[in-house]
Amino acid sequence: MIKNRIILNLGLLALLLASCQSTPTQDVSVQFTAAFETAVAQISQPTTTVAPIDTPVPTATIVRTPPALPQIFQTTILKPEDLPRTYEADTCNYLQNKWNPNNAAPGTVVMVIMFHGISKETPDNVNGISVNDFKKLTNDLFSMGFQAINMQQMADFMYSNAKIPPRSVLLIVDDRHFAEYFNDHFRPLYEQWGWPVVNAYIGLDERTDLWAENAALSAEGWVDYQGHGYIHNTPIGNSSTDEFITAEMNGAITSLQKYMNKTPIAYIWPGGGFSARAVELGTQLGYKLGFTVNPRGPVMYNWIPQADTVSQSNTFAIPETPAGNPLMTLPRYWAPSARNDLDNVRQIGEQATLYAEQNKTTELEYYEIVCAPTYGAIPTLP
Numbered sequence: 001m002i003k004n005r006i007i008l009n010l011g012l013l014a015l016l017l018a019s020c021q022s023t024p025t026q027d028v029s030v031q032f033t034a035a036f037e038t039a040v041a042q043i044s045q046p047t048t049t050v051a052p053i054d055t056p057v058p059t060a061t062i063v064r065t066p067p068a069l070p071q072i073f074q075t076t077i078l079k080p081e082d083l084p085r086t087y088e089a090d091t092c093n094y095l096q097n098k099w100n101p102n103n104a105a106p107g108t109v110v111m112v113i114m115f116h117g118i119s120k121e122t123p124d125n126v127n128g129i130s131v132n133d134f135k136k137l138t139n140d141l142f143s144m145g146f147q148a149i150n151m152q153q154m155a156d157f158m159y160s161n162a163k164i165p166p167r168s169v170l171l172i173v174d175d176r177h178f179a180e181y182f183n184d185h186f187r188p189l190y191e192q193w194g195w196p197v198v199n200a201y202i203g204l205d206e207r208t209d210l211w212a213e214n215a216a217l218s219a220e221g222w223v224d225y226q227g228h229g230y231i232h233n234t235p236i237g238n239s240s241t242d243e244f245i246t247a248e249m250n251g252a253i254t255s256l257q258k259y260m261n262k263t264p265i266a267y268i269w270p271g272g273g274f275s276a277r278a279v280e281l282g283t284q285l286g287y288k289l290g291f292t293v294n295p296r297g298p299v300m301y302n303w304i305p306q307a308d309t310v311s312q313s314n315t316f317a318i319p320e321t322p323a324g325n326p327l328m329t330l331p332r333y334w335a336p337s338a339r340n341d342l343d344n345v346r347q348i349g350e351q352a353t354l355y356a357e358q359n360k361t362t363e364l365e366y367y368e369i370v371c372a373p374t375y376g377a378i379p380t381l382p
Contacts, residue, residue, distance in 0.1 A: 196221075264287070
C-alpha cells in the first residue's frame with residue numbers, strides 16, 4: 001500500500017515538472033520543492049489498521065460416561081441353588097418400567113401358592129391341607145398385608161411391572177372341582193377381602209353339570225380359570241412328542257374357549273412336568289406364563305428364582321434354567337407348608353426395596369445418559 005502511494009506521488013511530481021516547463025513564469029525549483037513536500041506528507045500519514053476478526057471457539061462437548069449398573073439383587077434367604085434370574089433383555093425398558101412411579105414399586109413381591117384338596121380332617125397326602133390350616137394360612141396372609149391378584153394382573157406385573165399390591169399372593173387351585181369347593185373355601189375370601197382365586201382346569205371332561213357350575217363361577221369373575229392340560233394324567237417331559245405337547249396345551253385352550261368363552265394365558269404344568277420344547281410350543285400357542293410345582297421362592301419383576309441342576313434339597317424338582325424361559329417356569333409354594341415361608345417372603349420384599357433405593361441414583365443416571373435420548377424421560381405421576 002505504501003509503495004503504491006509513493007509511486008503515485010512521484011508520478012504527480014513528474015507531471016508537475018512537465019507543466020513547469022511549459023509555464024516559464026513559475027519558479028521551477030519552488031514548484032518541485034512544494035510537490036516533494038506534499039508527496040512526503042502523504043506518505044507519512046498513518047495508515048488505517050484493520051482490526052482482526054475474532055473467530056468463535058467452539059464449546060467442547062462433554063461426553064458423560066454411564067456408570068456401571070448394579071448386580072441383580074441377591075438374598076441369603078433362598079437356598080444356594082435357587083438363584084434369581086432376569087428375563088428382560090432390554091436394560092432401558094427394564095429401568096423405565098422399574099422406576100416409572102405409576103408402576104409397581106421396587107420390591108413388590110408375589111407369593112404363588114398351590115392348592116389341591118382342602119379337607120375337614122388332617123389330609124392324607126402331602127398336597128392337601130385341612131380347613132383349619134387353610135383358614136390360618138389365609139388369615140396370616142391378610143394380617144401380614146398380602147392381597148390376592150388374578151392371572152391377568154400377574155402377567156401384566158411380570159411383563160411390564162404394572163402396579164399390584166406390594167405384597168401380592170396368587171392362589172392357584174389345581175384340577176377340577178365342583179362349585180361347592182369354591183363356595184365353601186374361597187368365596188368368603190372374595191366377599192370379605194375381594195380376593196380372586198385361580199383354578200387350573202383340566203380340559204377333557206364331558207360332565208355338563210361340572211362345566212355349568214364352573215362356567216357360572218367364571219361369569220361372576222372371581223374364579224379365574226387357566227389351562228392345566230387336556231388329558232392331564234401324563235406329565236410333559238423331554239421325551240414328549242410335539243403332537244402330545246400340542247394336544248395337551250392347545251386342548252386346554254379349546255375346552256375353556258368352548259365352555260367358558262375364555263382363552264387362558266397361563267399354563268399350570270400337570271404333575272410339574274415341562275421341557276424346553278414344551279415351553280417353546282406353549283408360547284407359540286399364546287401362553288404368557290407357566291407354573292411348576294417347585295417351591296423356589298417368591299417372584300418379582302425381572303426376578304425369578306431358578307435352578308440349573310437337580311439339587312439334593314429337592315430331588316424331584318425339575319431344573320428350570322435349561323428350559324430357557326423363566327416366565328414359563330415360575331415357582332409355587334405348597335399350601336401345607338406355605339405359612340412357614342410368609343415371613344421369608346416379607347423379608348425378601350423389604351430387602352429388595354432397600355437394595356433398589358441404594359442403587360436408584362446410579363440406575364437413573366445410567367438411564368439418563370444411555371436410554372433417555374431414545375426412550376424418552378421416565379414418566380411422572382399424572
